[in-house]
Amino acid sequence: MNVSPESSDLLPREQAEALLAQHGIAATEQRLEIARLLFARHQHLSAEQILAQLSLQASRVSKATVYNTLNLFAETGLVREVIIDPAKRFYDSNLDPHHHLFHTDTGRLEDVPPARIQIADLPGLPAGTEVLGVDVVIRVATRKPQ
Amino acid sequence: MNVSPESSDLLPREQAEALLAQHGIAATEQRLEIARLLFARHQHLSAEQILAQLSLQASRVSKATVYNTLNLFAETGLVREVIIDPAKRFYDSNLDPHHHLFHTDTGRLEDVPPARIQIADLPGLPAGTEVLGVDVVIRVATRKPQ
DNA sequence: AATACGAACTAGACTTTGTCTAAACCGCTG
DNA sequence: CAGCGGTTTAGACAAAGTCTAGTTCGTATT
Ligand SMILES: [Mn+2]
Ligand SMILES: [Mn+2]
Ligand SMILES: [Zn+2]
Ligand SMILES: [Zn+2]
Numbered sequence: 001m002n003v004s005p006e007s008s009d010l011l012p013r014e015q016a017e018a019l020l021a022q023h024g025i026a027a028t029e030q031r032l033e034i035a036r037l038l039f040a041r042h043q044h045l046s047a048e049q050i051l052a053q054l055s056l057q058a059s060r061v062s063k064a065t066v067y068n069t070l071n072l073f074a075e076t077g078l079v080r081e082v083i084i085d086p087a088k089r090f091y092d093s094n095l096d097p098h099h100h101l102f103h104t105d106t107g108r109l110e111d112v113p114p115a116r117i118q119i120a121d122l123p124g125l126p127a128g129t130e131v132l133g134v135d136v137v138i139r140v141a142t143r144k145p146q
Numbered sequence: 147m148n149v150s151p152e153s154s155d156l157l158p159r160e161q162a163e164a165l166l167a168q169h170g171i172a173a174t175e176q177r178l179e180i181a182r183l184l185f186a187r188h189q190h191l192s193a194e195q196i197l198a199q200l201s202l203q204a205s206r207v208s209k210a211t212v213y214n215t216l217n218l219f220a221e222t223g224l225v226r227e228v229i230i231d232p233a234k235r236f237y238d239s240n241l242d243p244h245h246h247l248f249h250t251d252t253g254r255l256e257d258v259p260p261a262r263i264q265i266a267d268l269p270g271l272p273a274g275t276e277v278l279g280v281d282v283v284i285r286v287a288t289r290k291p292q
Numbered sequence: 293a294a295t296a297c298g299a300a301c302t303a304g305a306c307t308t309t310g311t312c313t314a315a316a317c318c319g320c321t322g
Numbered sequence: 323c324a325g326c327g328g329t330t331t332a333g334a335c336a337a338a339g340t341c342t343a344g345t346t347c348g349t350a351t352t
Binding site (some may be wrong): 081083084085086089101103104125126128129130131132133134135136137138139140141142143 | 227229230231232235247249250272274275276277278279280281282283284285286287
């Protein structure tokens with residue numbers, strides 16, 4: 001289940017409350033727990049990783065609530081859903097515009113500053129459609145020894 | 147299961163054989179069936195769509211073989227695997243470099259000519275890594291009536 | 293303080309995509 | 323014709339995510 005052994009600092013509760021408020025999300029104990037964990041730093045976590053981390057702490061949050069909450073966060077733009085790994089969705093706590101570097105052999109996901117990549121001009125979009133986002137993913141692998 | 151009611155023309159068998167040969171893949175009846183279907187035109191199909199289409203024709207190809215074959219095609223670069231829809235992988239028969247426009251509400255996936263999007267410069271990559279690909283995805287939705 | 297009510301949470305069943313295993317099959321070659 | 327890789331197959335399995343129906347929670351009203 002691969003719980004990273006990172007520092008377990010959480011975002012202060014007041015800051016988590018502010019984040020939810022800014023996005024019009026009612027604060028609940030479980031939503032705050034998830035926000036405090038996810039926004040502790042810039043990172044990309046899957047639902048299962050969050051579930052596992054919460055279990056490590058004493059925070060009992062059910063699987064259904066973790067999924068519901070992440071969907072809610074994503075809908076309101078509080079987190080960015082990153083579709084890169086075909087097996088699972090990542091939730092990105094970095095809200096600044098940026099792109100991604102994906103190491104296919106390790107599963108590691110890295111942020112790439114947007115300045116280095118220029119989208120020249122988007123194609124003319126069909127009328128009545130709105131752009132939700134432009135995602136750039138650079139897939140890399142460790143070079144095969146030949 | 148959503149089998150599109152498109153014309154059921156298949157790629158001529160000889161051309162499918164040539165494609166496999168070019169990529170060092172041994173030709174079998176099942177692999178040819180899949181290639182003839184997928185490369186009939188530029189399109190993006192999921193494994194399940196291919197399985198369903200094959201069933202419509204009299205071609206009995208097992209689920210395991212469809213998945214095995216698509217993985218084989220993807221590894222050898224005969225098809226391009228497109229990770230966009232978190233629920234399933236698409237296999238792209240358009241081998242020319244290009245980007246994608248994804249309609250999140252319909253699931254429709256459209257090609258975008260690469261000329262319109264410029265990648266200015268890639269970040270300095272860690273030594274010993276090779277770029278497998280750079281994918282640009284524009285996610286759009288039908289504008290909500292407000 | 294007791295009650296009512298909508299929102300949120302939960303356990304667990306369920307669905308879907310994709311992988312794996314073990315047996316059967318197929319085309320060759322010796 | 324026996325043997326041998328490589329391929330195909332059915333069906334079991336795994337994992338992510340969704341759904342349902344019942345419970346709990348927070349708050350407002352009496
Ligand atoms: Mn989700
Ligand atoms: Mn090629
Ligand atoms: Zn990111
Ligand atoms: Zn395409």
